[in-house]
Amino acid sequence: MPNRAVDCSCPESMLLAVLDNLPGNQQLLACVRCGHVELSDALVNEPHPGDVQLLGYAWIEMSEAIRDWAGSWPRFAMIAEKRVYLSAQCLFETTAELSAAIEKAEADQSGLELRERLLPLGVPMAPSPESLPEALSGFSEIWDALQWDDQTPIEVVLAAANRFHGPRRLARNFLAGLPDLSARAAVLLQDSEEEARSWGRYLVKEFALSGEAVLTPIRGRLRQLADNSTSEMYEIYALLREMGSEATGARPEVEAAIERVAKSDYYMHQDLVKLLAKWQSPG
Numbered sequence: 596m597p598n599r600a601v602d603c604s605c606p607e608s609m610l611l612a613v614l615d616n617l618p619g620n621q622q623l624l625a626c627v628r629c630g631h632v633e634l635s636d637a638l639v640n641e642p643h644p645g646d647v648q649l650l651g652y653a654w655i656e657m658s659e660a661i662r663d664w665a666g667s668w669p670r671f672a673m674i675a676e677k678r679v680y681l682s683a684q685c686l687f688e689t690t691a692e693l694s695a696a697i698e699k700a701e702a703d704q705s706g707l708e709l710r711e712r713l714l715p716l717g718v719p720m721a722p723s724p725e726s727l728p729e730a731l732s733g734f735s736e737i738w739d740a741l742q743w744d745d746q747t748p749i750e751v752v753l754a755a756a757n758r759f760h761g762p763r764r765l766a767r768n769f770l771a772g773l774p775d776l777s778a779r780a781a782v783l784l785q786d787s788e789e790e791a792r793s794w795g796r797y798l799v800k801e802f803a804l805s806g807e808a809v810l811t812p813i814r815g816r817l818r819q820l821a822d823n824s825t826s827e828m829y830e831i832y833a834l835l836r837e838m839g840s841e842a843t844g845a846r847p848e849v850e851a852a853i854e855r856v857a858k859s860d861y862y863m864h865q866d867l868v869k870l871l872a873k874w875q876s877p878g
């Protein structure tokens with residue numbers, strides 16, 4: 596079994612992840628010295644909890660077309676927990692050259708949104724080839740997200756914003772640029788589908804929305820929940836906590852919910868009681 600994630604003999608320091616993290620232990624790495632791109636799955640053994648041993652890598656087969664397409668996305672280095680992207684065109688002979696390029700890219704990309712970082716570096720012109728490996732489905736979704744415009748249904752963007760892999764960051768940036776976020780959140784918070792309501796809560800939390808427009812539907816929904824059997828009561832509690840003093844208008848609904856779960860749900864009861872206490876003595 597190979598003990599390297601990429602099938603080349605360049606220094607490990609020349610290996611960078613392409614575009615995004617993948618699910619599980621899979622990764623798409625590019626060697627920025629020789630240009631080789633590999634999709635691998637790290638095989639690990641965990642004899643005791645927390646004691647993870649690397650056994651080696653399985654290289655996942657890709658057709659030439661898929662390797663070219665996936666490998667042509669920018670790759671990234673992590674600097675101070677932030678991603679700094681380099682073009683797939685750039686190859687470097689030494690680690691020092693690579694470090695200098697990363698440093699320059701960090702300065703160039705500072706303050707830019709992800710879309711503005713990726714496009715100048717070069718992204719694939721065409722959508723993904725057929726039979727893209729499952730591990731790379733997020734890449735295909737990111738390609739789609741770069742085509743979003745004002746005709747794109749907001750549901751598509753909200754769904755992407757709430758998935759861990761794929762165009763989560765692009766979706767957040769896209770939503771941040773929309774007008775009337777509070778009004779959109781208010782509509783979602785009253786939807787009959789729980790998923791839509793969860794998207795409404797996402798907007799409130801992510802963009803720190805406040806005011807009657809969003810608080811009224813949140814209060815209305817909490818009134819309707821008999822208990823936390825669907826986890827929605829907890830989600831609303833967590834949102835109200837996040838909203839801080841902006842949410843204290845929901846006090847009557849929280850007090851009523853405390854009564855409803857007092858005998859049936861110890862943890863939910865405790866959480867709501869603590870929230871109320873926090874509102875009574877802020878700070």
Ligand SMILES: [Zn+2]
Nearest residue numbers: 603605626629
């Ligand atoms: Zn190499």
